[in-house]
Amino acid sequence: MASNRPAPQAPYVPNDDDFGGYDQESWEEWNPTEESIRPVRGRHRVHKKGGGLARSSTVLGVGVIAAVGAGGIATAQGGKPPVSISMPDLPGAGAVADSLPDAKSLPGVGSLMSDDSSDSSDASARTAAAPLTAAGVSTADAEQGTTDAGEALRSRIMQQAENQQHQADDAVRAEAEQAAAKKAAEEAAAEKKAADKEVAAKAAAKKKKEEEARKAKAEAERLAKLAKSYVIPTSSYTLTSHFGDSGSMWSSGHHTGLDFAAPTGTPLKAVHTGTVKEAGWAGAYGYRTVLELEDGTEIWYCHQSSLNVSAGQKVSTGDVIGRVGATGNVTGPHLHMEVHTPDGTGIDPLGWLQGKGLNP
Numbered sequence: 001m002a003s004n005r006p007a008p009q010a011p012y013v014p015n016d017d018d019f020g021g022y023d024q025e026s027w028e029e030w031n032p033t034e035e036s037i038r039p040v041r042g043r044h045r046v047h048k049k050g051g052g053l054a055r056s057s058t059v060l061g062v063g064v065i066a067a068v069g070a071g072g073i074a075t076a077q078g079g080k081p082p083v084s085i086s087m088p089d090l091p092g093a094g095a096v097a098d099s100l101p102d103a104k105s106l107p108g109v110g111s112l113m114s115d116d117s118s119d120s121s122d123a124s125a126r127t128a129a130a131p132l133t134a135a136g137v138s139t140a141d142a143e144q145g146t147t148d149a150g151e152a153l154r155s156r157i158m159q160q161a162e163n164q165q166h167q168a169d170d171a172v173r174a175e176a177e178q179a180a181a182k183k184a185a186e187e188a189a190a191e192k193k194a195a196d197k198e199v200a201a202k203a204a205a206k207k208k209k210e211e212e213a214r215k216a217k218a219e220a221e222r223l224a225k226l227a228k229s230y231v232i233p234t235s236s237y238t239l240t241s242h243f244g245d246s247g248s249m250w251s252s253g254h255h256t257g258l259d260f261a262a263p264t265g266t267p268l269k270a271v272h273t274g275t276v277k278e279a280g281w282a283g284a285y286g287y288r289t290v291l292e293l294e295d296g297t298e299i300w301y302c303h304q305s306s307l308n309v310s311a312g313q314k315v316s317t318g319d320v321i322g323r324v325g326a327t328g329n330v331t332g333p334h335l336h337m338e339v340h341t342p343d344g345t346g347i348d349p350l351g352w353l354q355g356k357g358l359n360p
Helices: 057-071 094-099 117-129 139-144 149-229 349-355
Strands: 258-261 267-269 274-281 287-293 298-307 320-324 334-340
Touching: 274 298, 287 320, 334 349
Parallel strands: none
Antiparallel strands: 258 334, 267 320, 274 287, 287 298, 298 320, 298 334
């Protein structure tokens, strides 16, 4: 069965005849305005003959591609009116052209075309006001005349790199400042800690010194009070032998008391208020008086020449209880004084007297 469909036709290829007999080699390079856009790569042939833009799909496609390509790397600037583009109609292409949008409705292209040279000033203004595209070139670039795509891109990259470098420098500087501030704070804290420690040490030393002074004063007051109730057992004396001295003269091998050398008959006084526990002969001690104090401490007075008290008698501080002599195991007249604690242990009489505020 035969088909009613028309036989397929070979694709249309334009030739010189389709352009109204004009030689394509006679076209000149398309450059709307040198100030509004930079020259683009490639050559676009425009017929020198004036007239409106031909509605040929092929020619229109070439014009649109060229315009869009130029707009991709530049921004239109004012200054000169755009150049009108005129192309002859191609036979048999009307149907295709009718299906295409009006060239003037395309963004960035309609402003480059004009059917009337009298509208050139308005078109020029619109061209300068409406950039072909914002890609690669900013408004500031257009105002400064930097419309070369490569130069504009390079400038923006360099600016961005410079901004990034400034940001990096600012970050490093801020980090350094923070580190310096932290170090300064740590040093200040360490100095403050050291200063506080020094102040605390000085305060502690001052407090300790004041406490020691207070204790010393209290002790001096105590001893002064005791000194009023204690007295040295004799007068006009010389200390000859001390507690703990070693020698063959003592049966124990060492001296057990404190010797006050004084002339025979020198009065012996009660060092403190107490009770006479013993009064009489005591062998190597000669005539001895044992005075028991209120706290149980015993004071022995040995080698007396005479006794003035008897056992059980109460005496007060400073009362005469006997006389210096040389009875018993002696080499000369003196008072041999011993001090015994309540449990009977003998202690140093000199230290005991000093503890009572007395300094023989």
